[in-house]
Every structure is written in structure tokens, then in C-alpha cells.
Amino acid sequence: MTKVGETVLEIDLRALEHNYHYLRSKINPETKFLGVVKAFAYGSDSIAIAKKLESLGAEYLAVAYTSEGVALRNAGIKLPILVLHAQEVSFATMIENCLEPSLYSRAIFSSFLKMAKDLGQRDYPVHLKFNTGLNRLGLGEKDIDFILASLEGVDQIKISSLFSHLAASEDLNERNFTISQIEQFEKISSAVLSKLKYRPKRHMLNTSGIINYPEAQYDMVRSGIGLYGYGNEAAEDEKLIPVATLKTIISQIHRIEPNESVGYNRAFVSNTSKVTATLPLGHADGIGRQYGNRIGQVCVHGKLAPIIGNVCMDMIMVDITGIDCKEGDEVIVFGQEQSAQDLASSAKTITYELLTGISQRVKRVYID
Ligand SMILES: *Cc1c(COP(=O)(O)O)cnc(C)c1O
Numbered sequence: 001m002t003k004v005g006e007t008v009l010e011i012d013l014r015a016l017e018h019n020y021h022y023l024r025s026k027i028n029p030e031t032k033f034l035g036v037v038k039a040f041a042y043g044s045d046s047i048a049i050a051k052k053l054e055s056l057g058a059e060y061l062a063v064a065y066t067s068e069g070v071a072l073r074n075a076g077i078k079l080p081i082l083v084l085h086a087q088e089v090s091f092a093t094m095i096e097n098c099l100e101p102s103l104y105s106r107a108i109f110s111s112f113l114k115m116a117k118d119l120g121q122r123d124y125p126v127h128l129k130f131n132t133g134l135n136r137l138g139l140g141e142k143d144i145d146f147i148l149a150s151l152e153g154v155d156q157i158k159i160s161s162l163f164s165h166l167a168a169s170e171d172l173n174e175r176n177f178t179i180s181q182i183e184q185f186e187k188i189s190s191a192v193l194s195k196l197k198y199r200p201k202r203h204m205l206n207t208s209g210i211i212n213y214p215e216a217q218y219d220m221v222r223s224g225i226g227l228y229g230y231g232n233e234a235a236e237d238e239k240l241i242p243v244a245t246l247k248t249i250i251s252q253i254h255r256i257e258p259n260e261s262v263g264y265n266r267a268f269v270s271n272t273s274k275v276t277a278t279l280p281l282g283h284a285d286g287i288g289r290q291y292g293n294r295i296g297q298v299c300v301h302g303k304l305a306p307i308i309g310n311v312c313m314d315m316i317m318v319d320i321t322g323i324d325c326k327e328g329d330e331v332i333v334f335g336q337e338q339s340a341q342d343l344a345s346s347a348k349t350i351t352y353e354l355l356t357g358i359s360q361r362v363k364r365v366y367i368d
Helices: 013-025 038-043 046-056 066-074 088-096 106-118 141-151 172-195 207-212 340-346 351-356
Strands: 008-012 032-036 060-063 081-083 099-103 124-130 157-164 201-203 220-223 244-249 252-256 274-279 297-300 303-308 316-319 330-334 363-367
Touching: 008 013, 013 032, 013 046, 013 363, 032 046, 032 201, 038 046, 038 066, 038 351, 046 060, 046 066, 060 066, 066 081, 066 088, 066 099, 088 099, 088 106, 099 106, 106 124, 106 141, 106 157, 124 172, 141 172, 157 172, 172 201, 201 220, 207 220, 297 316, 330 340, 340 351
Parallel strands: 008 363, 032 060, 032 220, 060 081, 081 099, 099 124, 124 157, 157 201
Antiparallel strands: 008 244, 244 330, 252 274, 274 316, 297 303, 297 330, 303 316
16 A cells, blocks of 8 residues: 555546446447546546547546636547536637536527627538426527527537437336436437438436436436446445555554544543544535534444544544554545445535535545
8 A cells, every 4th residue: 555645536547447437338338438527527637637538539528617618628638528517708718728518508509609690700610509397508499499400500519419418317206207217318309300401419317317217327427426437326335446545644643542632622621531533634625514413434444433523624633543543644524435325425415515515625636
């Protein structure tokens, strides 16, 4: 084990490669693969991840916001990049950087078309997003005629894809609802396709969609969490490898006596003699207050040590009573030893939130 000396997020690009091949094995060879790298590639590093996905042969990338796509272009990423939550203020920047908007309302569609005309674009690739039940972003069936009429005689933009997003692909109790979303998408997308002289791609599945509804893979799938090693269910987690490992070290060890307290507001008061370790990461690094007071645990030499007292901004204290360790030793907060899924669920949240919350203060290191 290499000594890290400080808090680091280790990013294992070999794990990414494994997960990519595993997810691809679930779909037809001709189905395209879009890697979702929004939110710093789920809290890891969007540039390192995007470069690796590009080298592995992924056909598309997606980010949530324009600034995330600009960062990828500045780093030399050449793949087409879909911006899932395109906003009018950044349309000019998008076009300058060859970023492709998701157009999800009549207003957004019309204003992007106007921008493409003003900037003299030709066949600029755009994506039409349809709402089939998530009720978050998306055009509806009632907007189809408007969109088709607006496209008459237009050569400034070209519809690259039609897509929708599932609300509960990981929850098999919602199977009927998901099937109705797929049927709704089939109906809407077929109506649009039948009126166009060219054939945009269609896509609908996120990671759990790939696993549970491969019959709806259409021409492309969009995976995020699976690439990072989590499958939203135990059987899939076993097949995937976590890409990110949050490691830290023991800065100081204290022996405390009965009735002594640990941390701010004396939230932990010991009734026995204990040994505590102070670790250099806190809520400013993404380990929120909800993990304090024995909710979350970290892994010290393979043994779980609960977080005691309140989480501080830059530190946590853990109970290492009975664990053989010393100052400077390595501690795993989450990763391949204790999964981010386990830590997140201890605090009643989801892997997505824990991963994306790891702040930019934490140094990223890479294994390839
Ligand atoms: C974030 C996102 C995804 C990826 O979802 P995962 O569950 O992480 O695979 C796919 N599509 C859209 C529209 C998204 O916003």
C-alpha cells in the first residue's frame, strides 16, 4: 500500500475500463455508448474520465451545464458532448465550443434556433428531450407539431437525437410505470421520426435502465453511475469496481478517559476509556454533518471505526479503540474496502450524493 500522507481521492482508471466493458456487454455491439461526466464525472475528475472514455471508444459524452463542456473542450476532448441542461445565457458559448444542447421546451428550442441563425450555423447538432413521466425537463406530445412546423425549411440546426429519461429504472416495483414511459417514448419518437427526412438517434436508458430494460436501448445508452462502479443494486455492485477511493491518514491519536468529550459542542461524551483518531477531512471535503455521531464509519486496517462527535469543517474524529494503528497510518473512507454505497446508505442518502459532494479541495491521484 502506498503512503498517501494526506487526504486524496484515488481514481482508478482500470476500474473505469472494466465497468465500461461490463456495461457494453449488456447492450448490442452496434448500440452507441454515451458516458455521463457531469458534476466532475460524479465527483472524480471529468477530464481524466473523459480522456479515458474517449480512448476506450465511447461515442458520446454528456454534461449537465455548458461550463462543464467548455472545460472538456479546453482539455482537448474531441467527442461530441451533449449538454443536458442547456440554458439560454450560454448558447453562444455552446456554439463556440461545439457543445450540443438538449432542447426541452418550445422557448429553449426557439431561442436556440434563433441563435443558430444569427451565428450563421448550418446543420448544428441538437437533441430533443421528451418528458415521459419524470416531469423534470422535456417537451410533450402536444409540442410535436410546433417543433416540426418550426423545422420546416430550416438548415441551421439538425436533430441529432430524440431522447427521454426514466424516473425509476432502478426500482422494479415501478416496472409498470417504467414500461409506460418506454411506450410513451416509442409513440412520441416514432411520430417525430416519421416526419423527418433523416433519422436521428433515439436513447432512453441510464445505468439501471441498461441493466433492467435492455429492450429499450434504441441507438444509444447513457451511463453515469455504473461507469463509476455502482449499479444501484447488490448483484450489479458485485460486477462493477468502484473508480474512486477516498483515502486519508491518522493525524493524531488521543486516549480519553470516562466523561471526557470529543469535538464541538461536546456531542460525544465517553463513558469508558477510549482511543480516538483525528483525520484530516470534514464537511468542507464532502463528508457532511449527517455522518457524525456514529452514523458513518471509516476503515482502518480493514476494521470499521465509527465517526464520533460532530463532523468539523476540516476534520473528523473516529473511535479506534482496539484497532492496532498509529499516527500516519492510512484510512479508507470509501472505495473498494468500504463502498460509497454502504457509507451513503448509513446516512440515508445515495451514492450519487456522496460521490459528487467530494470537494475540489481533495487532491485527485490516478492509477492507470
Ligand atoms: C445523470 C443522467 C444520466 C445518468 O444516470 P445514471 O443513473 O448515473 O446512469 C442519464 N441521463 C440523464 C438525462 C441524466 O441526467
